Amino acid sequence: MARKTHGLGRGLDSLFAETEEWEGTGIQEIPVGELDVNPDQPRKAFDEESIALLAESIRDQGVLQPLIVVPSSGGRYRIVAGERRYRAGRQAGLEKLPCIVRELDIVHQMEIALIENLQREDLNPVDAARGIRALMTQCGYTQDKVAARLGKSRPAVANLLRMLNLPEEITDMVQSGQLSAGHARVLAGLPEREDQLRLGRKAAEEGLNVRQLEMLAARMKAPAKKRKTGSRELEPELRELQDRLLERTGMRATLTGTSRKGRIILQYSSLEELNRLYEILEETRG
Numbered sequence: 001m002a003r004k005t006h007g008l009g010r011g012l013d014s015l016f017a018e019t020e021e022w023e024g025t026g027i028q029e030i031p032v033g034e035l036d037v038n039p040d041q042p043r044k045a046f047d048e049e050s051i052a053l054l055a056e057s058i059r060d061q062g063v064l065q066p067l068i069v070v071p072s073s074g075g076r077y078r079i080v081a082g083e084r085r086y087r088a089g090r091q092a093g094l095e096k097l098p099c100i101v102r103e104l105d106i107v108h109q110m111e112i113a114l115i116e117n118l119q120r121e122d123l124n125p126v127d128a129a130r131g132i133r134a135l136m137t138q139c140g141y142t143q144d145k146v147a148a149r150l151g152k153s154r155p156a157v158a159n160l161l162r163m164l165n166l167p168e169e170i171t172d173m174v175q176s177g178q179l180s181a182g183h184a185r186v187l188a189g190l191p192e193r194e195d196q197l198r199l200g201r202k203a204a205e206e207g208l209n210v211r212q213l214e215m216l217a218a219r220m221k222a223p224a225k226k227r228k229t230g231s232r233e234l235e236p237e238l239r240e241l242q243d244r245l246l247e248r249t250g251m252r253a254t255l256t257g258t259s260r261k262g263r264i265i266l267q268y269s270s271l272e273e274l275n276r277l278y279e280i281l282e283e284t285r286g
Contacts, residue, residue, distance in 0.1 A: 027066050029096040036078050054088035066098040080109045081116040107139045125181040126171045129160040162188040170200045182210035
């Protein structure tokens, strides 16, 4: 079957716009019972509330965009793109769904599934990373090729893949929304898994933002440099105070000296941060 190979890197809009260029790709109404989900679907978790809202919309307006499916054994079809619409359509009580049937090799099935999830709805970064890794391991793609096909920068792809080296407890926190992709990138920069776990748990439990976590991670890497310069290691109580200053203000806090005498330096990099410090002081005075 002849087809054009461009378009995937530009996203689903261009892919659907080229529908007429495929042979035999008219929209077909296929019974819901003949459709199977894709076991290689990048998205592993579906938001039930989101599905319910989509089902309500489908009851009112129908399915506005067809699913993309490939023929499967026994006269059935496997969903390549549109599993959210499939789930919502079933919930809405539809007996048939509009589909575009295509003959696609496994590489293009994976690409289309990834593109839809990355562009149609925010995909959990861990699921996105696993989908990208599958493209690389199963299809022999390099990071450069994945980036080009998905319309992402190479550093963005590399940062996603680094998450997969984190402890499972941390990736679970990212998937559940306790930590963001930004938190995960900071933790991935720590060489020791124990430090990744300790800071990841701290960030989740105390609601630290990414900047605060960056500060803590930088301080964790600093002891070797301090020993070279002859700086005295902070007492545990003072280190805890230094960490609390960072968490409370969001600013880089540097504390030197002992419990009897020393110095505290707060560094700010914007007027917003300075105003925030003023507000904290006002709250304390009040």
